[in-house]
Amino acid sequence: MSQPLLQMNGITKSFGGISALRSVDLRVDAGEVHALLGENGAGKSTLLKILSGAQLPDDGEVTFLGVKAAFNSPQDAQRCGIATIYQELTLVPGMSIAENIFLGREPGWANLVNWRRLVNQAKGLMARVGLEKDPLAPARDLSVAEQQLVEIARALSMRSKLIIMDEPTAALSNAEVDRLFDIVSGFKADGLSVIFVTHRLEEVMRVCDRFTILRDGRFVCDGNVADTSIDAIIHHMVGREITATQRRPAPAATDAVVLRVEHLSRRRGAEGLNAMALSDISLEVRRGEILGIAGLVGSGRTETARAIFGADPFDSGKVFIDGVLLHATSPQDAIRQGIGLVPEDRKQQALFLSLSIRANLTVAAHDRVSRLGVFIDSNAEDTLIAQYRKLLRIRMVGPEQIVSDLSGGNQQKVILARWLALGPKVLIVDEPTRGIDVGAKAEVHNLLFQMASTGIAIVVISSELPEVLAISDRIITMREGRVTGEVQADAASPEMLMALMTVDAVAA
Numbered sequence: 001m002s003q004p005l006l007q008m009n010g011i012t013k014s015f016g017g018i019s020a021l022r023s024v025d026l027r028v029d030a031g032e033v034h035a036l037l038g039e040n041g042a043g044k045s046t047l048l049k050i051l052s053g054a055q056l057p058d059d060g061e062v063t064f065l066g067v068k069a070a071f072n073s074p075q076d077a078q079r080c081g082i083a084t085i086y087q088e089l090t091l092v093p094g095m096s097i098a099e100n101i102f103l104g105r106e107p108g109w110a111n112l113v114n115w116r117r118l119v120n121q122a123k124g125l126m127a128r129v130g131l132e133k134d135p136l137a138p139a140r141d142l143s144v145a146e147q148q149l150v151e152i153a154r155a156l157s158m159r160s161k162l163i164i165m166d167e168p169t170a171a172l173s174n175a176e177v178d179r180l181f182d183i184v185s186g187f188k189a190d191g192l193s194v195i196f197v198t199h200r201l202e203e204v205m206r207v208c209d210r211f212t213i214l215r216d217g218r219f220v221c222d223g224n225v226a227d228t229s230i231d232a233i234i235h236h237m238v239g240r241e242i243t244a245t246q247r248r249p250a251p252a253a254t255d256a257v258v259l260r261v262e263h264l265s266r267r268r269g270a271e272g273l274n275a276m277a278l279s280d281i282s283l284e285v286r287r288g289e290i291l292g293i294a295g296l297v298g299s300g301r302t303e304t305a306r307a308i309f310g311a312d313p314f315d316s317g318k319v320f321i322d323g324v325l326l327h328a329t330s331p332q333d334a335i336r337q338g339i340g341l342v343p344e345d346r347k348q349q350a351l352f353l354s355l356s357i358r359a360n361l362t363v364a365a366h367d368r369v370s371r372l373g374v375f376i377d378s379n380a381e382d383t384l385i386a387q388y389r390k391l392l393r394i395r396m397v398g399p400e401q402i403v404s405d406l407s408g409g410n411q412q413k414v415i416l417a418r419w420l421a422l423g424p425k426v427l428i429v430d431e432p433t434r435g436i437d438v439g440a441k442a443e444v445h446n447l448l449f450q451m452a453s454t455g456i457a458i459v460v461i462s463s464e465l466p467e468v469l470a471i472s473d474r475i476i477t478m479r480e481g482r483v484t485g486e487v488q489a490d491a492a493s494p495e496m497l498m499a500l501m502t503v504d505a506v507a508a
Contacts, residue, residue, distance in 0.1 A: 280317075
């Protein structure tokens, strides 16, 4: 066997007495795409942070290009030829796309930046990832998917021998995923290696050569992708049998419309981050129903949700809750009138990252955890947290743990628990299982089913068509700010939805 590009042996890491990695091994060969797999909390992110120089191991050895390596900082890893695209976005919002791509490596002399070269080089990289934006546009004006493409362009700008991709497709449309896989194939052709972390196991079968599986901070197994199956990978990941995506049980029939949106529109050129044009959007969601919204990135799904929730303004149209006109000029208004929103970007829009799990979970349930509406009852808080910790299987040290220390999937569970505690009439969930492993995904789906069974009207926005088809009762499709179709989920197919998502608007 030829010498591997990367060899990690016996990597061990603990945080405050909690063991994150226990003598983990990882081998990556030159010119291969290697899948690093495991449930949330399995230790994947910690292992990659050690490899990228963001954290130091307590024990173990790293060999790169046949030389023992010690990465004391991300700069050390980059100088050796390792680039990392993290699951959580790391762009500087106030800087331009071009500046973010070449941050710390701007072309020029001394302290003078050659802006022409910077822009031209950025344009070339942006074209490779299919990002059609002004290179001097600020990163804060980009959608989550566009920011992810900038992260990929930044990694491409480094002359790397190993590129780490932590959930790189989570915010991408199908077309953008295809583009990314073309890029990854180009890496292989050039002799570059990729460590690919994903919870979409079909992507592993499609693009990866070999795999390593971790569970509870330990090495479980590795092997060739061609010699395994998705079912076998799931079994090794979770240590139990599980169905990755199951169909929603038949709901109880109901005609009671909880949420009704009539002719919601917004002109192009409105101010705000999510201010794309919306045109004559009408929809209904009944009590106990799950309505799925499908569309490619830029179709207006998230923008519609934010407008209903009062986070962004709209020019015309009406929103009704239980037949009563909704007067919501802010999210606070919408919450008071019974609407909840789980946003697609939990880090920037849903969590207080520097606060505890306790504060994040109970912040919207003041009435349930206070006495006389004034004094916080810590026992009531503890009871509430224990209830949802068990129900959602939230992996945490305790209620006082800082929420930013949780894995992405467990952070998402805390947000869902927050809304469960509040008990809204309507819950809009934007990308409910983004960054969540297959075991937790099934749990979240079941949780949404249970919430619907109590009478909550649920709107689910997802980029994963199998997920939309599995958990929805009805599905509407969107393209360029318009509704293009409406179908019953049990009569729909991925091909049908894709056609409705990619053609001109038609009558529903």
